[in-house]
Amino acid sequence: MKMNGSYQNCNPNHCISCTVQQCANHCGSENYCSLEHIQVGTHEYNPTEDQCTDCKSFRKR
Ligand code: SF4
Numbered sequence: 001m002k003m004n005g006s007y008q009n010c011n012p013n014h015c016i017s018c019t020v021q022q023c024a025n026h027c028g029s030e031n032y033c034s035l036e037h038i039q040v041g042t043h044e045y046n047p048t049e050d051q052c053t054d055c056k057s058f059r060k061r
Pocket of ligand 1: 055
């Protein structure tokens with residue numbers, strides 16, 4: 001949660017590195033996710049590269 005420019009109540013999960021700062025689950029200045037686990041999926045029928053995969057736990061900040 002972002003409050004007054006700093007991130008409060010954020011508990012980074014150091015097993016899940018992430019740079020998507022627009023996600024509500026992101027830990028701000030630390031490039032980690034705050035969730036215990038995430039769901040990764042794909043929007044492609046036959047994924048062939050990393051751009052084909054998505055974090056399905058993403059939530060708009
Ligand atoms: S939910 Fe996914 S996109 Fe959001 S911070 Fe966690 S790993 Fe990153």
